[in-house]
Amino acid sequence: MNRLLVGLCAIAVVSACSKEDEKQPKPSEVAPHATPAKGTAAKTAPEPIPETAEPAPEPAAPAPYEMTGEASPEQGLAAAKAGAKALGGTLKGRLMSAMQEGGPEGALQACAAEASSLTAGVGSNRLRVGRSTLRLRNPKNAEAPEWVKTWLTETGERKAEGVAGVEEVVDGTARVLIPLAVGGLCLACHGSTDPHSEAMKTLLASRYPEDKATGYENGDLRGALWAEFDLKP
Helix, strand or coil: CHHHHHHHHHHHHHCCCCCECCCCCCCCCCCCCCCCCCCEEEEECCCCCCCCCCCCCCCCCCCHHHCCCCCCHHHHHHHHHHHHHHHHHHHHHHHHHHHHHHHHHHHHHHHHHHHHHHHHHHCCCCEEEEEECCCCCCHHHHCCCHHHHHHHHHHCCCECCCCCCEEEEECCEEEEEEEEECCCCHHHHHCCCCCCCHHHHHHHHHHCCCCCCCCCCCCEEEEEEEEEEECCC
């Protein structure tokens, strides 16, 4: 879990901004499976989907969440995890690029302008992804499923170490939640406001007049990435 939290830390800088738009590989048909029985099969602390050291095949294989056939519970969980990872990777990549180009102010500008469309680009008619937190920067990120809001409320504000995520199938929907920790670059936008430049303070006030996402310390639980995937198309 610690390794997962550290790997996802940089995503938390944009954890309460908006969502974004980026095309994924074209879907391909997968073999259909028998309809899974309804009910709940729950796990905790989802493992990160491992990066492969192999070069991408030609043509590249479609992401699991782009399957078009009916999915088994196991496939559904894999698809939800892949969707959450795709969202995290997309946002992190854009954040790092903007940070290199324009520092924290550049990252904040990119987050405000692009995060919404980037997030939307990862989702599909059967995959829903997003980020949420108890301390919102953008009120739009309050639009999370009830189970995500319940997890945030029950978990509360605390250090991220030891916090378990969610991995479960409920009534034909696979759902995954990955906790996010604050640290490193996250603190440039979400830590104490005292060291913020005047430009950063002005940006925050103009872009996010209802901002509550500051004052975090290293290792705090920032919020979570979440994903839902419908087993049936």
